[in-house]
Amino acid sequence: MITAVTYNDGVVTLLDQRKLPGDSVFLKLTTVEEIKAAILSLSVRGAPAIGIAAAYGLVLWAQSNRKEQDLNVFKQSLITEANGLKATRPTAVNLAWAVDRLLRVSDTAASVDGAVETLTQEAQKIDEEDLLICKTIGEHGLTLLKDGDTLLTHCNAGGIATAGYGTALAPFYLARERNMTLHAYATETRPVGQGARLTVWELEQLGIDVTLITDSMAAHTLQSGRIQAVIVGADRIAANGDTANKIGTLSLAVAAKAFGVPFYVAAPLSTIDVHTATGADIPIEERAAEEVTHVHGRIITTETVRVYNPAFDVTPHQYIDGIITEKGVIRGDYQTNLSALFHPAASH
Numbered sequence: 042m043i044t045a046v047t048y049n050d051g052v053v054t055l056l057d058q059r060k061l062p063g064d065s066v067f068l069k070l071t072t073v074e075e076i077k078a079a080i081l082s083l084s085v086r087g088a089p090a091i092g093i094a095a096a097y098g099l100v101l102w103a104q105s106n107r108k109e110q111d112l113n114v115f116k117q118s119l120i121t122e123a124n125g126l127k128a129t130r131p132t133a134v135n136l137a138w139a140v141d142r143l144l145r146v147s148d149t150a151a152s153v154d155g156a157v158e159t160l161t162q163e164a165q166k167i168d169e170e171d172l173l174i175c176k177t178i179g180e181h182g183l184t185l186l187k188d189g190d191t192l193l194t195h196c197n198a199g200g201i202a203t204a205g206y207g208t209a210l211a212p213f214y215l216a217r218e219r220n221m222t223l224h225a226y227a228t229e230t231r232p233v234g235q236g237a238r239l240t241v242w243e244l245e246q247l248g249i250d251v252t253l254i255t256d257s258m259a260a261h262t263l264q265s266g267r268i269q270a271v272i273v274g275a276d277r278i279a280a281n282g283d284t285a286n287k288i289g290t291l292s293l294a295v296a297a298k299a300f301g302v303p304f305y306v307a308a309p310l311s312t313i314d315v316h317t318a319t320g321a322d323i324p325i326e327e328r329a330a331e332e333v334t335h336v337h338g339r340i341i342t343t344e345t346v347r348v349y350n351p352a353f354d355v356t357p358h359q360y361i362d363g364i365i366t367e368k369g370v371i372r373g374d375y376q377t378n379l380s381a382l383f384h385p386a387a388s389h
């Protein structure tokens with residue numbers, strides 16, 4: 042199992058995803074500032090993985106402030122640090138979800154030491170739970186597939202974007218364990234190249250057949266009939282099922298609908314944000330122009346060009362045939378059926 046984020050005794054170890062596929066470099070971080078920088082630079086990326094990293098970042102801060110005598114000062118400063126972590130990447134709700142979960146459990150602490158212990162335990166629980174959740178997502182994803190299927194995926198929603206197994210790639214991990222054969226087509230995923238650099242690398246590490254295409258080849262590939270389903274991850278799913286994911290996902294969903302290919306989103310409940318009504322309300326992170334204008338440090342356009350670099354887009358729920366969660370595959374009336382995941386009693 043490839044693990045992107047691990048924690049042990051005051052040190053967070055991150056697989057530096059900027060260096061893949063050429064080098065597997067592990068960063069040893071001991072401060073929340075280093076964690077924030079790693080999230081901003083995409084050393085660690087992937088909605089669940091940045092939630093786990095942010096949670097451990099709060100733990101590092103708490104441990105370095107253990108000598109604070111005033112519990113209220115400690116708690117107020119913790120909230121400030123939490124807000125700083127949330128601001129790093131606003132679209133992926135998992136980051137805020139993880140940080141808010143730590144704030145909730147530490148709020149009842151009766152001492153600074155108690156708060157530090159509670160924060161540490163809760164961050165480790167989030168990490169451990171995510172691994173099991175992703176495996177379960179893989180199980181539910183397999184119910185939609187058959188031996189020999191070819192799936193198109195976008196960006197990287199694999200083990201290195203989570204605590205392990207991934208979300209969109211989880212069915213590939215499970216299929217491999219079950220001697221079931223699935224084939225992958227991975228889109229390059231400009232401008233950061235998570236597909237070409239990370240998904241190809243991850244699937245080849247697993248011995249899974251993967252074909253790389255550029256983003257502009259996706260519609261043609263879907264039209265060709267060689268793809269049985271599209272499966273992607275998510276950064277935030279609104280209450281009505283509208284889904285924010287890596288830029289380029291919307292194009293895949295529209296093309297899949299046009300050519301009759303099922304389009305699935307795979308995501309844990311921690312990616313579903315019932316407090317965000319529709320996709321129009323999801324904040325879309327815009328990133329530096331250099332991600333678009335430069336490849337491996339070399340400029341590929343003019344020095345004067347204006348750049349628009351949204352890191353995500355929103356796929357309307359009408360284009361989504363199913364949302365694969367750890368609770369099962371959610372279909373149809375997403376407003377009702379997603380809400381029922383959080384309020385089961387109300388669904389009767």
Ligand SMILES: CSC[C@H]1O[C@H](OP(=O)(O)O)[C@H](O)[C@@H]1O
Nearest residue numbers: 086087088198202274275286287
């Ligand atoms: C399970 S990863 C979910 C999601 O996060 C990725 O974004 P980024 O690489 O910018 O962190 C991508 O949108 C994945 O689908």
